[in-house]
Amino acid sequence: MLKNKNSRGRKILIYAVSILLTLLSIMPFWIMIMNATRSTTEIQQHAISLIPSGYLMKNLAILLGKSFNPAVGFMNSLVISTGATLCAVYFSTLTAYGLVVYEWRLKKIYFSFIMAIMMIPAQVTMIGFYQMCYRLHVTNNILMLILPAIASPAMVFFMRQYMYPSLSLEIVQSARIDGAGEFRIFNTIALPIMKPALATQAIFCFVSNWNNLFTPLVLLTDKKKYTMPIMVSLLRGDIYKTEYGSVYLGLTLTVLPLIIVYLLLSKYIIAGVALGSVKG
């Protein structure tokens, strides 16, 4: 494909593939939004429809009529996701900096240790985590969903891999000669260089925290602390009479903020190389 001498033909190919992938990527969102406007019975008859129906207001009424408040859920999700993302991104970069810039005896072991943590399947540390939270009576504490993000091994790994080629020690050395302290160097020089990496990981972290259902579900039992995914799962839980229309509306509302956040942060990824002051 790359050998296609005709630049125009190549461009057309690229556009065609891109448009196809775009349609493929958008399709489920479209279906979800369409379903948010259909009634439960319509959905139970035919799960997929490409055209909207007229039940949006009814579904909204059902959603708001339940015993929980979507606005509260939204705020909770926002607080948790933002908090966790900030913690994860800042401290992972900090840790990666420590691994890249400094030479210390336990460095290799420590890095292997971080990698090892990353490989533990998440499902089974769950049991121990819940046990611990219940025994310590720290359930219903939003901080328990934010602070653990400080230790995010995969993100440390990514930051380290990104830092190696893009952060040169000469810059650090010259800043030291200029009299800057280590932390100052980190905050004012290293961080800006890492901007594309920070933005990329921030998006992923935010999305995964926002969509995380199971951990908050079991830890947060106070209605006032529910996150949005919990509320949507409550809608699905009325086994005898699941209101699918409002479920899809709930799902759409859950996804909307993510799309907005992503659009806000994506310019850091799309923008050209001119962004970071990167040297070889």
Add this chain to the structure above:
Amino acid sequence: MKKKKQFSYAKYGYIFCLPFTIAFLIFSLYPTVYTAVIGFTDLHGLTMTNFHFLTDDPFKNFRDILNNATFLTSLKNTCRIWVSNFIPQILLALLLTAWYSDPRTKLKGQGFFKVMFYMPNIITAASIAILFKALFDYPMSPANDIIQTLGLSSGPVNLLINKTIARGVVAFIQFWMWYGYTTIILISGVLGISTEIFEAAAVDGANRVQTFFLITLPNLKTILLFTLVTSLIGGLNMFDIPKLFLLGGPDNSTLTTSVFIYNQAFSGGYLYNRAAAASMIMFVIISVCAAILFYLLRDRDEAKLQKEIRKQKKLMKGGARYAEK
């Protein structure tokens, strides 16, 4: 990146890594050790109070798991699904990266397309699982409607009871959800490569293919390693989609190891000890595979440099302080 230092900044290494260490010790140590330990006990059942260490046969749980037919099936499935998901994914991601990071190609709407590619990753696995199940359902579904309209079959066809199709759909869903993520990671890696290199290559007359294979790819090595390792880990731990799509069916054909472990722990038997043993086995498998990847993608120049330095150190004992590696 090696530096001779007159005065050691080494302590900062420890300081910078301290928050991570503390957070880990507080939040993850207990669960991790707990899991590691109970793999060697007979702990099971809901009220987890009495348990004994299997002192006469410490590895009993591990042997049980390795002889467990369902576990072996799940291992096979996991590998199959991962391979059919990952290979198309990385190829497509590399292709898109090549196209989109080429400074010589002016593409309109790049930003828009990149945003679109990542979209599938935003949606929850649960919603996708429901949607895809509805798409291929039996006896009524859009897929079945199409099949019957095209005359391929007179009656409805149960697509999802066919194991290959079920596995294929799971692999496709994983591919669809993650190709944008991989592409963006690779593109952000390319953004970290200095433009000067590309300009120099252009001056030297390199064409697109050469530029991609000889410049972009090698400089992407570190990021590629990340992508491969995290994809490996994610793939071998695949849980959400297999569980929510068909619960691991039909007949265990989409059962992955994570779903198997979950079932051991939570499907009524509460066999925590076996679940823990299985997790540890998976951990070993993943570590070995990751180690292989690390070895294959190691920085060869860096390794040569290390050898040089070690030689020099041996020659100069007691001289200026060299950093240890």
Add this chain to the structure above:
Amino acid sequence: MTAGNSTDAAHTINLWTFTDEVPKMVQKYIDANPDFGYSVSSTIIATTDGAYQPALDQALAAGGDDAPDMYCAESAFVLKYTQGDAAEYAAPYADLGIDVAKETKDAAIAQYTMDIGTRPSDKQLVGLGYQATGGAFIYRRSIAKDVFGTDDPEKIAAEVGPGWDKFFDAASKLKAKGYGIVSGDGDIWHAVENSSDQGWLVDGKLHIDPKREAFLDYSKKLKDNGYSNDTKDWDDAWFADMKGEGQQPIFGFFGPAWLINYTLAPNCGGEKAGEGTYGDWAVCTSPIGFFWGGTWVLANKDSAKKEAVGKLIDWITLNCTKDGLQYAWANGTMNENGTKDCVASGTVMGMSDGSIDFLGGQNMFDVFVPANQYAKGTNLTQYDESINTIWRDQVREYSAGNKTKEQTLADFKQNVSDNLGIEAE
């Protein structure tokens, strides 16, 4: 965890459940009894994604102020909490100030409900359900008239049963005129499951009761002869058959009263007679007695508010007067849309009228009350949820023709052993 009012922990009852059904009931009681002196803090965790049970289990195990005082369990997993591993957390109703023997007799509580709610270790009643979910056969009147010449429930009951042989005879008569008798094999499963002599576990080993094993044959018979549309319960196509829009029109469904109210009615394609299949239904005795679903209410043995909880539980499960919950539930004054449902108290059922337009004016309680007697509560285990999932999966493979019977049974035993650690006999 505290309620919005300024009540303290000592006067707050922690209620754990998975829908807002019971919290609404409790709220109604509090509103009607202002001097009750307690408020309720409800924790609702849906059962989808399997999150309710782990959370409830941890909360019970941890104890303390946050532990549940009152909690609910659905029929799919209630055994675990009344007879199985979590049974030790439950308080006997007798400890709550309830005269069990007298009240259950006065209210004529269905036997199966009590069987399920009785703890084997001390033979104490620890849980009761407020609904009665004995099942019947719900059929289309128009199809009945076309094939059998009548839509009278007693006559139809004699055509489709008792017993499976008569059922399949009726199926072939229906097939001859182009109708399927049920939508899929899932429809007859609950009846088959509940009618077996023994459960899945006998002496700690997996036991395949011959009546349940026969389900393999029934399932294949339904599919091979085209007696059904081969749907899976709760899938789109199953709902479509309620409107009569499947491949062939379907004669009937097996289910308790809640199936009529919450599943058939919303999916029949209409809201009054003449629209869709509304009003074209009737209920008759099922060929085999069974029950399906229901919610049991339990109390925590370590609760400090046993008396208050006892009052709530008594009002919900045993009160058989016109003030009790069950009367409101049965006569449609509890829910917004006025649906009438079957309740556990036979006494209340006798006082209530279950006629609904959906059934063309038939009083469904006439059929459902005796149906409760045939339901069995003694052949269940706490592992049923998981074992049934494995079983249905294997049966589907068999009826699709992918496996032989021997292979199916072997794989079933293998899967149960691998996943649950239960060996076959």
